């Protein structure tokens with residue numbers, strides 16, 4: 227029996243609701259008292275961030291950080307954690323420095339702290355905004371219990387560049403999905419109260435457009451039009467700021483010839499003046515000194531002055547502020563007011579985090595023990611990891627039956643280490659209970675000679691993340707050759723992929739009977755893979771980034787333009803096409819299969835102002851409802867991500883052929899139908915018009931709704947301003 231229910235669409239409605247206004251930084255009277263007592267050196271000291279010797283994520287510039295803390299020359303520390311260790315360092319700051327100002331402790335808590343969740347690219351493939359928020363909240367709770375108050379996350383860098391290793395750390399190619407995720411992560415980390423002992427300050431990074439390095443090589447030059455930057459790259463950073471993030475990290479790249487660390491247009495015009503950001507801006511590691519190598523500053527002293535004058539408040543690791551800023555102030559190249567403003571922002575944040583009330587509030591070993599790697603955290607990590615997996619192909623071999631013999635092969639099958647991915651926080655291999663092989667062995671006999679094979683291949687985790695660009699996006703040949711041999715032997719092969727970037731799977735997609743994209747699924751990832759393979763969980767992930775047929779198609783993304791010569795006629799020569807591959811990707815953005823099937827009705831439009839032969843029209847501040855009925859036509863429950871794309875047919879600047887504008891995750895039982903409703907308003911249709919104002923234009927639009935960006939159900943409507 228079919229049931230019909232109506233859903234009011236929450237996520238598409240987000241675009242039509244007023245946006246949150248960002249968080250104001252309260253000015254604390256104790257900060258003003260401190261400022262009166264501080265020397266210039268001590269103010270500069272609050273603008274300095276060094277690593278401890280606990281763990282290092284880049285070249286160390288300076289040892290002896292405890293002496294710097296004592297002398298008031300360093301007010302912030304990264305890579306120091308555990309309640310005991312941070313308590314001791316905090317004691318030095320509070321008891322042995324002249325003014326006793328507490329240290330702010332930061333760390334890269336990127337996809338979990340001790341309980342590790344899937345890498346961020348994987349998380350985004352869940353399209354489950356609530357689950358992503360919850361993962362950030364758990365990460366914050368574990369990190370805050372280990373003495374930390376500040377995470378260098380969310381990473382909001384949109385990327386269409388699979389060669390770039392850091393595409394694994396972001397939410398993929400789409401600004402709409404990326405914005406929802408960025409905001410959710412900020413909410414998860416910061417909660418409602420920064421001063422509570424289970425929240426941490428978020429840091430929006432890397433500002434800006436770090437995800438678009440030329441040729442995919444990390445740290446490389448970025449150049450794009452202001453329009454493209456604003457429409458496709460800036461929205462997730464802005465969403466994170468609007469959600470209340472109170473720190474931002476500059477990016478290593480230059481943009482339009484100006485390194486981000488001295489880019490006034492980014493930091494002052496856009497971030498502070500347009501977006502009203504009141505928090506502080508930190509450098510990315512030695513980003514200040516790197517401006518010498520960029521060829522933008524003659525020396526490190528000038529680089530520091532350029533960056534602080536452009537808007538940077540805190541220097542991570544360059545030691546430029548520590549060594550030269552006082553001199554630059556004395557020479558009048560940097561005003562004392564600028565230093566005061568930066569110091570005040572940082573101190574006000576320390577006050578907001580509760581550190582001026584109780585510097586030791588985050589350093590409680592008992593809480594650290596109680597709140598870390600709890601059974602609840604691990605249970606959530608397991609179910610969330612399963613949700614992030616994308617079934618790319620299935621000829622019916624999956625799900626496997628429990629009890630049937632399978633062989634589990636491949637270099638990643640028995641690796642606990644690779645499950646954690648890069649930027650694994652304080653996650654440890656010893657905390658991973660099972661590799662994929664271990665987990666499968668718990669549900670079925672595994673035998674090397676079985677006809678059905680689960681082949682776990684991909685990239686070792688160290689091939690992704692920072693400084694891990696590749697010039698090939700193929701799986702290494704020694705791994706693909708295992709698949710070829712198995713197929714030669716006539717065996718049925720389920721490929722489980724662990725990787726952190728879109729790969730060229732053209733060969734594997736021909737050979738394999740099924741492909742499950744598992745990303746690096748985290749602490750409980752071995753079990754989560756088994757849960758999906760054996761059908762305890764019906765896969766529901768959808769790609770948040772396009773998978774090309776080969777590297778030659780890159781960049782390839784779903785919001786491409788039409789061109790003046792779109793490829794329409796099969797044999798046409800002078801149309802925009804390749805001679806050797808189709809234009810379409812191997813797996814489109816939004817693609818992902820399930821063990822059940824979903825059918826979409828035609829789209830109906832309602833609620834506009836008038837209807838004519840050319841379709842429904844809505845006007846001005848009005849709204850239009852687009853509805854489809856989705857039916858689960860298979861025999862098991864499944865979750866579908868219903869996606870809505872819009873095309874603006876004629877604009878004062880050309881518009882993408884499709885652009886994601888809304889989605890909804892729905893779970894349907896066998897035979898169940900549900901009506902899904904999207905609200906379209908003027909914000910849904912807005913873009914940077916030719917004069918760079920943000921808003922819609924009157925005209926004709928197409929709307930597409932379906933289970934992937936290449937869906938075919940469509941309708942047309944008109945909008946009049």
Ligand code: BGC
Pocket residue numbers: 283284304334378431510511692
């Ligand atoms: C990375 C940042 C990170 C920082 C601190 C840098 O190398 O680019 O993403 O937050 O190190 O570890």
